[in-house]
Amino acid sequence: MAYDTSKWQQHINQGLADLDLPPVPATLYEPIRYMLALGGKRIRPLLTLMAADLFSISDIRHAIPAALAVELFHNFSLVHDDIMDEAPLRRGKPTVHKKWNANVAILSGDNLLIMAYGQLAKCPSDKLPSILETFNAMATHVCEGQQLDMDFERSPTVGINDYLHMIQLKTSVLLGAALKIGAVLGNASDVDAQYLYDFGVNVGIAFQLQDDLLDVYGDPEQFGKQRGGDILANKKTYLLLKALETADTETVSELHDWMKRSDQPQIKINRVTAIYNSLGIQQATETMKRFYATQAYAALDRIPCEKSRKLPLQTMAQHLLNRSN
Amino acid sequence: MAYDTSKWQQHINQGLADLDLPPVPATLYEPIRYMLALGGKRIRPLLTLMAADLFSISDIRHAIPAALAVELFHNFSLVHDDIMDEAPLRRGKPTVHKKWNANVAILSGDNLLIMAYGQLAKCPSDKLPSILETFNAMATHVCEGQQLDMDFERSPTVGINDYLHMIQLKTSVLLGAALKIGAVLGNASDVDAQYLYDFGVNVGIAFQLQDDLLDVYGDPEQFGKQRGGDILANKKTYLLLKALETADTETVSELHDWMKRSDQPQIKINRVTAIYNSLGIQQATETMKRFYATQAYAALDRIPCEKSRKLPLQTMAQHLLNRSN
Numbered sequence: 001m002a003y004d005t006s007k008w009q010q011h012i013n014q015g016l017a018d019l020d021l022p023p024v025p026a027t028l029y030e031p032i033r034y035m036l037a038l039g040g041k042r043i044r045p046l047l048t049l050m051a052a053d054l055f056s057i058s059d060i061r062h063a064i065p066a067a068l069a070v071e072l073f074h075n076f077s078l079v080h081d082d083i084m085d086e087a088p089l090r091r092g093k094p095t096v097h098k099k100w101n102a103n104v105a106i107l108s109g110d111n112l113l114i115m116a117y118g119q120l121a122k123c124p125s126d127k128l129p130s131i132l133e134t135f136n137a138m139a140t141h142v143c144e145g146q147q148l149d150m151d152f153e154r155s156p157t158v159g160i161n162d163y164l165h166m167i168q169l170k171t172s173v174l175l176g177a178a179l180k181i182g183a184v185l186g187n188a189s190d191v192d193a194q195y196l197y198d199f200g201v202n203v204g205i206a207f208q209l210q211d212d213l214l215d216v217y218g219d220p221e222q223f224g225k226q227r228g229g230d231i232l233a234n235k236k237t238y239l240l241l242k243a244l245e246t247a248d249t250e251t252v253s254e255l256h257d258w259m260k261r262s263d264q265p266q267i268k269i270n271r272v273t274a275i276y277n278s279l280g281i282q283q284a285t286e287t288m289k290r291f292y293a294t295q296a297y298a299a300l301d302r303i304p305c306e307k308s309r310k311l312p313l314q315t316m317a318q319h320l321l322n323r324s325n
Numbered sequence: 326m327a328y329d330t331s332k333w334q335q336h337i338n339q340g341l342a343d344l345d346l347p348p349v350p351a352t353l354y355e356p357i358r359y360m361l362a363l364g365g366k367r368i369r370p371l372l373t374l375m376a377a378d379l380f381s382i383s384d385i386r387h388a389i390p391a392a393l394a395v396e397l398f399h400n401f402s403l404v405h406d407d408i409m410d411e412a413p414l415r416r417g418k419p420t421v422h423k424k425w426n427a428n429v430a431i432l433s434g435d436n437l438l439i440m441a442y443g444q445l446a447k448c449p450s451d452k453l454p455s456i457l458e459t460f461n462a463m464a465t466h467v468c469e470g471q472q473l474d475m476d477f478e479r480s481p482t483v484g485i486n487d488y489l490h491m492i493q494l495k496t497s498v499l500l501g502a503a504l505k506i507g508a509v510l511g512n513a514s515d516v517d518a519q520y521l522y523d524f525g526v527n528v529g530i531a532f533q534l535q536d537d538l539l540d541v542y543g544d545p546e547q548f549g550k551q552r553g554g555d556i557l558a559n560k561k562t563y564l565l566l567k568a569l570e571t572a573d574t575e576t577v578s579e580l581h582d583w584m585k586r587s588d589q590p591q592i593k594i595n596r597v598t599a600i601y602n603s604l605g606i607q608q609a610t611e612t613m614k615r616f617y618a619t620q621a622y623a624a625l626d627r628i629p630c631e632k633s634r635k636l637p638l639q640t641m642a643q644h645l646l647n648r649s650n
Contacts, residue, residue: 025469025472025473025476027472027475027476028468028469028472080431080432080435083428083431084428084431084432102427103408103409103475104472106405106408106409106431107405107409107468107471107472107475109435110405110434110435110438110468111465111468113435113438113439114438114461114464114465114468115465117442117457117460117461117464118461118465120457121454121457121458121461125450125451125453125454126450128450128453128454128457129446129450129453132442132445132446132453133446135442136439136442136443136446139439139442140436140439140440140443143353143432143435143436143439144350144353146432147350147352147353147429147432148350150352150428150432151350151352
């Protein structure tokens with residue numbers, strides 16, 4: 001990305017480095033240091049800074065605490081989700097509950113959430129109530145989304161709309177809130193802040209659909225994961241749910257049969273992919289992804305400021321939605 | 326208690342009832358409803374209201390959201406601690422992770438914490454930064470205390486001072502913060518708010534020492550638990566640590582031997598209690614408890630307001646420290 005996002009990245013990384021975590025209890029703070037050092041693209045805090053800059057923040061550094069709050073919250077949710085999903089790896093490294101244990105992961109996750117609020121408390125006091133309100137609503141939605149995701153694993157009847165609702169809560173509202181909080185700090189009007197929220201939420205849904213697509217149609221070399229992981233895990237992705245909704249009774253039975261089997265992984269991946277292909281699932285998902293992307297850009301368009309100023313956010317969205325990894 | 330705390334209790338219970346939790350996802354909100362319905366004496370939110378009233382709050386109802394935040398935080402910490410401690414029961418009912426499962430308990434605990442911040446956000450905006458700061462510091466301390474408590478379980482060398490530090494973090498700072506936040510809402514000076522915080526922290530430590538005493542020297546009928554539960558669980562209470570610090574080498578060995586045994590529970594309780602008796606542990610603990618109680622009352626004394634106005638807090642402290650259950 002052009003623009004000076006690299007400078008902002010530095011601000012964010014510096015801010016994380018400056019958190020100045022106490023040395024003890026080591027069992028509480030080591031996992032937090034470990035998690036924050038795993039890196040990642042810091043997209044969410046970057047969105048906060050980009051949103052603040054889109055409007056009229058006097059000094060971008062005033063938005064750093066809020067950006068850090070967003071990143072800390074994201075890490076809190078990763079640590080706790082990894083316990084619940086029994087995920088062994090995060091960014092190629094052992095997850096906190098694997099490297100330490102579940103108790104350590106619960107508590108260091110809790111503290112990451114509290115640290116997020118610690119950063120929010122540094123926001124300008126006149127903006128604090130509004131920022132807290134946006135953040136709290138987002139945080140509750142993320143919990144609801146994670147719970148729905150877990151509920152869906154055990155539910156035999158998950159519809160496409162249930163799924164879209166779930167990923168909106170679990171994944172997208174964080175992007176929306178990251179942007180909205182930045183907008184508030186940049187003195188945006190309520191209406192414009194809401195447009196930016198809508199932009200983020202729609203980008204987020206499109207992003208998740210892209211993620212579902214990459215599992216089956218991505219280039220494993222670039223994606224960095226084996227193709228078909230979601231199929232093997234019987235994950236109720238948009239692709240699977242759409243296939244179950246579109247297929248004839250016989251094919252639905254076959255899909256259900258494969259979901260019960262784990263004896264022939266490669267054949268399972270190939271066969272389910274062939275079913276997806278025969279039903280045009282890739283195209284249907286691409287269409288849905290484009291629908292949300294279009295909604296996102298339309299929301300951004302509605303913000304009455306110079307087009308060139310929106311370029312960084314547009315570029316970021318394109319980058320997220322056309323990624324191959 | 327005299328005074329109109331019963332009216333305040335009602336305010337708190339009404340506030341909890343008015344939280345108006347959404348019906349879905351039921352797996353997220355049912356455990357929260359369940360937990361809040363388990364009851365309890367609501368001492369912590371009551372402290373917030375009492376502190377606000379001690380100074381000059383115009384309408385006590387303005388302190389209700391902060392009081393609810395304190396109670397929601399307390400419940401968050403109970404739900405997560407119960408997972409970590411593998412506790413089967415809470416107030417005689419199955420704990421959330423037993424009634425549902427650990428994942429449900431993690432996530433509904435998370436949401437209780439977020440809901441606490443949702444209430445804080447309703448505090449008057451001019452007081453919000455200060456209240457958030459106090460609350461966040463407390464919340465982090467509580468996490469640190471819980472982590473230390475877990476660390477101590479596995480540590481062979483826990484000293485009396487380590488223990489006092491741990492219970493201050495895990496238990497007492499919440500009482501201190503509940504009071505301090507009330508004081509801030511009541512327009513107390515910084516100095517007076519700090520005195521009230523010190524009062525709460527010292528009451529909290531004395532309270533925990535009382536808890537340790539009750540396990541061994543309480544009347545099981547009144548205490549509602551079997552005597553000696555801490556001894557059977559090899560819990561590093563003030564009593565045990567003091568005994569290990571005071572006893573001669575031979576008795577220390579005997580205590581360590583008993584800590585490794587679980588074959589003769591009643592004999593273990595009797596013998597460890599006899600050792601405590603021979604070492605004067607009950608008196609030593611009572612002395613320590615009185616020390617903290619005295620510190621607490623001294624802090625309260627320093628607040629320059631009419632003595633009679635402090636009576637409710639004094640009565641509450643006496644009630645907490647002389648309880649037999």
